[in-house]
Amino acid sequence: MRKIPVFFSALLILAAFLPFSSCQRENVHTVYAITAEYAPAERTLSADMSVAYVNQTENVKEELFFLLYPNAFQEGTTPPVSPMRAPAAYYDGESYGKLEILSVDGGTYSVDGTCLCIFLDEPLYPKEEVQISMTFQTVLPKVNHRFGVGETCVNLAHFYPLLTEEEYCDVPPVGDPFVSECSDYEVSLTLPEEYSLACGGEVQTIAQTGKKTYHILSENVRDFAVVFGKGLSCSEMQVSGVTVEYWAKDEGEEGLRAAVDALAFFSRTFGQYPYEKYVVVRTDLDEGGMEYPALSMVSSALHPSEVPTVTVHETAHQWWYSAVGSNQVEEAWMDEGLAEYSTALFFDAHPTYGLGREEYVSRAERAYRAYYSVKTQLLQGADTSMRRPLSSFSNGYEYVNLAYHKSTVLFDRVRLCVGDGKFYSALKDYYREFSGKIAAAEDLIACFHRAFGHVEELFSSFLDGKCVV
Numbered sequence: 001m002r003k004i005p006v007f008f009s010a011l012l013i014l015a016a017f018l019p020f021s022s023c024q025r026e027n028v029h030t031v032y033a034i035t036a037e038y039a040p041a042e043r044t045l046s047a048d049m050s051v052a053y054v055n056q057t058e059n060v061k062e063e064l065f066f067l068l069y070p071n072a073f074q075e076g077t078t079p080p081v082s083p084m085r086a087p088a089a090y091y092d093g094e095s096y097g098k099l100e101i102l103s104v105d106g107g108t109y110s111v112d113g114t115c116l117c118i119f120l121d122e123p124l125y126p127k128e129e130v131q132i133s134m135t136f137q138t139v140l141p142k143v144n145h146r147f148g149v150g151e152t153c154v155n156l157a158h159f160y161p162l163l164t165e166e167e168y169c170d171v172p173p174v175g176d177p178f179v180s181e182c183s184d185y186e187v188s189l190t191l192p193e194e195y196s197l198a199c200g201g202e203v204q205t206i207a208q209t210g211k212k213t214y215h216i217l218s219e220n221v222r223d224f225a226v227v228f229g230k231g232l233s234c235s236e237m238q239v240s241g242v243t244v245e246y247w248a249k250d251e252g253e254e255g256l257r258a259a260v261d262a263l264a265f266f267s268r269t270f271g272q273y274p275y276e277k278y279v280v281v282r283t284d285l286d287e288g289g290m291e292y293p294a295l296s297m298v299s300s301a302l303h304p305s306e307v308p309t310v311t312v313h314e315t316a317h318q319w320w321y322s323a324v325g326s327n328q329v330e331e332a333w334m335d336e337g338l339a340e341y342s343t344a345l346f347f348d349a350h351p352t353y354g355l356g357r358e359e360y361v362s363r364a365e366r367a368y369r370a371y372y373s374v375k376t377q378l379l380q381g382a383d384t385s386m387r388r389p390l391s392s393f394s395n396g397y398e399y400v401n402l403a404y405h406k407s408t409v410l411f412d413r414v415r416l417c418v419g420d421g422k423f424y425s426a427l428k429d430y431y432r433e434f435s436g437k438i439a440a441a442e443d444l445i446a447c448f449h450r451a452f453g454h455v456e457e458l459f460s461s462f463l464d465g466k467c468v469v
């Protein structure tokens with residue numbers, strides 16, 4: 001086992017002497033080292049971060065871009081919270097968040113809304129590494145949201161500058177606007193001692209007077225998130241060699257059972273779960289759930305009957321998002337459709353949950369047809385293409401119907417066309433080949449092509465909006 005505190009000290013010393021340097025390295029992840037402390041009275045997180053980035057592209061880079069998600073919550077902006085849900089989500093009235101960059105070592109920088117651009121002092125050639133460090137302060141809004149101080153818990157996601165490409169530095173009102181490569185995170189997080197921490201990484205805790213510092217190591221993940229709060233308790237079970245932790249304020253076994261059953265089913269069906277631990281935490285959200293590597297947030301406001309469906313969907317994202325990445329900004333149908341259809345397959349294999357695949361798919365189909373009917377009647381026609389950037393969706397209703405419901409119907413049509421055996425074989429290949437990478441739509445379609453033959457027209461008829469469902 002890695003001795004994290006020693007490693008942290010060494011890394012901080014290294015960062016102090018080498019704020020900006022480059023050398024040749026190949027096939028290594030970006031390493032984020034974050035030291036942060038949360039102050040609950042001010043809802044602020046004060047942090048130092050160093051990023052060791054290796055240019056894995058074939059292009060020379062002169063700039064690096066980071067997404068500053070908290071700046072989508074600044075006063076005067078439209079936050080990524082559904083207008084319908086905003087009154088309940090902002091439980092204490094208006095509240096704002098932001099991320100302020102205080103310093104950057106090794107380069108000049110500019111901030112434009114949710115985009116941080118660092119102008120490198122020297123061009124970064126392919127396979128070269130650069131180390132940059134920065135200090136920042138994040139203010140969390142009071143909102144039941146994946147990023148925010150909720151009514152009972154703090155959801156600490158997207159709180160740090162996330163390395164991405166320039167075109168993915170915006171935060172549209174709908175969807176999950178995150179496109180990031182798998183990286184390694186070494187995080188040192190200090191919290192008041194009364195909080196409990198739910199986290200998917202390997203954790204060592206050091207108690208101080210009135211505080212606790214958590215040293216967290218998360219490797220091979222494309223994002224880093226934790227949840228903390230007072231009075232959270234944890235139940236756990238082992239399945240397929242994985243520890244499943246279920247964090248909640250109130251007991252409720254339906255979520256833990258669904259998480260365990262789903263983890264076992266998807267491991268058997270698609271390939272082994274990629275981490276040693278899987279954490280589900282019931283917390284304050286404006287949506288049903290949200291996925292992070294090795295951690296799923298599931299809303300504590302759900303009716304008990306909704307908990308299994310949301311938990312299974314978020315668990316499926318461990319395969320279709322955490323392991324196999326896709327472009328969530330331009331191809332949201334890929335991971336959402338696969339997570340939804342995997343949920344339908346799970347229920348088909350687990351009749352005790354009382355919801356079969358056919359019913360699950362027909363619900364999606366009915367919802368999509370209702371959307372299509374409304375849209376065509378109101379607007380004399382509807383653009384039902386699925387390959388489109390998040391910014392092109394006019395609202396959450398359109399997004400859900402195209403990225404979730406229509407995509408569910410698409411995967412059901414594909415399964416009916418190719419047969420169960422080849423359908424599962426294609427998804428196993430997809431998982432094996434693209435784990436740890438970001439797959440394009442063509443990569444997914446090619447897996448079905450290899451298993452069955454020509455499926456391109458079936459996919460394109462849905463994706464391009466040509467077929468009538």
Ligand SMILES: [Zn+2]
Pocket residue numbers: 313314317335336339
């Ligand atoms: Zn989802």
